[in-house]
Amino acid sequence: MKERIGFIGIGLMGHGMAKNLVEKGFPLTVLAHRKREAVDDLKGRGANEAASAREIAEASDIVVLCVTGSPQVETVVLGPDGLAAAGKPLMIIDCSTSEPASTRKLAAELAPKGIAFVDAPLSRTPKDAWEGTLDVMVGGDPAAVLRARPILEAFAGRIVETGPVGTGHTMKLLNNFVSMGYAALYSEALTVGAKAGLSPTVFDAVIRDGRMDCLFYQTFRKYVIERDRNAHRFTLTNASKDMTYLAGFALALGVANPVGAAVRNSFAQAVATGHGEDYVPMLSDLVAEWNGTSLVPSTNPKG
Template sequence: MNKTYRVGMIGVGLMGHGIATSLLRGGHRLSFLEHPGNQPVEDLLAAGAEKLTSAREVAEHAEVVILCVTGTPQVESVLFDAGGVLEGLQAGSVIVDCSTAIPSSTLAIAERVAAAGGQFMDAAMTRTPKEAAEGRLNLIVGASDELFRDVRPLLESFSEHITHGGPVGSGHKLKLLHNYVSLGFTAVLAEAAAASRRAGIDDEVFLEVLGNGGGGGVVLERLRPFIAAEDPSGFRFSLANTLKDIDYYNAMAEDVGAERGVAAAIEALYRDINERGHGDRLTPELVALLGQP
């Protein structure tokens, strides 16, 4: 029989809500932090979840604390601020960071968690809120072999594919590499779609030609509903988060001395769109924004 865990969640937004749904479906006991950024939680409460008012309380009630927040500043705040996770962390408890974060910060966080008597792994996610609710996320994990083996059964309750990337920090490094490629392709494809429209090409023909050739793939399928019918729901990821992830990638590339000329151009594109006030728009809408005079 699979072990059931006492899990605390911080961050019940689009992805976190899906993870919470999958955890409850798997029979785990769940508490979560009440926060205005959460999705509606009535369904979680009806399924037996408990709502708590501080990160400290969440840690006190949990064997495993899952963080699903925006990025490095939010992770550091929820762990280390007054009333934070570290104040309530139980000896031997595990913190699983599912956010997208700067790897150098991840290593420093892991050291502070260990000094407080806890264990830490980064378990960066790919895929969408739909797969999170279905228990079909992809996870990229940075952890010791022993901790990965111990926690994997819990991760499997909300994931379809789990890759152990190496020691702590590896998950976040690989996630940034993944997102750089994914969001870089998105920028190229959105710019091409905007140029195609200006050139008088029918959208359906454009989609057919790319889909049958070198432009086919996951990114095209995410943008297809918007290009074909102005429906941005194929990629529910804000342009503000897009810029954040490219910024994080460039910070990592600079830290390791990697070439980043293309990444700098992609960052400049996303930064310009955000500075024009479009950070709350969903990423597929980049096609229309780039087509504006």
Template sequence: MKKVGMVGIGLMGHGIASNIVKHGHSMILFEHPGNQPLDGLREAGATTTPSLKELAAAADIIILCVTGTPEVEDVLFRKEGLLEGVKPGTIIIDCSTAIPSSTQRIAVEVEKIGVRFIDAPMTRTPKEAAEGRLNLTVGGDREVFETVKPLLQCYAENIVFAGPVGSGHQLKLIHNFVSLGFSAVLAEAAACAERADISSDVFLEVVGKGGGNSVVLDRFRPFLETRDRTGFRFYISNALKDMTYYTTMARESGAMHDNAESVRHTYELASKAADPKATVPDLVEILVKGQS
């Protein structure tokens, strides 16, 4: 069984790593202050290192689960980074949400040293990551995809092969525009309802029995009922990042993106008004205050 290295053991990455270890894979993890606690993973058999170069030298497959394009480029190309230790034949799986044109450029660069690169971004939440039930959209060479598919199945329930490298990131951004766009609409509607003294129970009943019934509504429901944020643990800062990536992709491809710009603007304003750890459901309270 091939050794798996992983960079980025955050809210999503911790669940991914837990399921990979659970399926019997040997893992080496990159130590970073932004990680979730690693004690449980170490107890399950994973090793850790503070050196990206050392991780790359030890691994046959490397999973990147970092925030976005700047972080992917940094861990790959920095001094003492992954590409200084990686072996020819290594496969790098990028699970981040990234700008597709950058993904394509990175793939070309790493292939020059005999490394294969695929993008396999995920949807769903940390809850599904811990349960091994993520959704993946994969871009890259079909043969490489088939090679790593058994590994992906350790932590994913639904896996779609999207096409050439970068296709996975394109579809992820399209998906997130739909999801985050509806989240912004729902938050704005909920804020308006609150300002109009409509109870959250009545709001949820009416929207839930109509055209607004959706996975997004289900994720917002705990917050609207009791201010429980655990149903949608996705930072507003990441929502802004994803919407910025989407509008960049749309602009580069010549696609209309007027609605996306409005959604991006909503998250931009919210990120300036919110705590750095504020999640998407907090958008409701931010918009209520914004209407004061």
């Protein structure tokens, strides 16, 4: 019989992940979300709904978290009506993008309570979450990771074991540094091109299918060229948060991180100017606007 799964965080990524779990036969209980659509959809597929994290823990053997970051993880786990308040053995799989130091501290605090903690952050998009083809980086005790694998395989196409607890979240920060770095680079390169008279379609014709092409560029260009707002549904606020986590992590290691600081500032400026809920590829429009040009063909003064 499959283990009972609780799921907290049925947002853009979590909805698809939870859908795959319930469709693949896992008894599933979800926590009420601020938007009822995902809850109602999952209940229609056979999931149950709980009113608190504690109720989720009481109904589950394993709980998957897919929330914003470390403060939210800590509240869900250690809050007065949190998972630990149920006072029972449990496994927690944290698929959020969290701070590695917080993850290691939380795992150490939970172990004496009989609660195993695995960090399993994600890569790819909500579309991949829905299709069950996410990439997962997983850190934790080998026995805990082995137990977590069937759950991860329900929504992942690729699983990479990274080492002890906390290493999954470390790798996720590095992954997001690279991807958000690309986003900042694309945005500036497109803006320089626009100011010089080269349209985004010319830029795309050179990059696409060449040595500098990649899956991240393909979703980025889908917005820039095709104006598909849903091509990469990851908010600028989340990008800024992740780059802030990276900055703190690098500082704690004593590592100079000047490129990371530049990338972080690009996203911080976007958030500070009121665009936090826009998605990552939309940074390109903001950088162009800040420089007095546009990437939209009909409004680009340089053509």
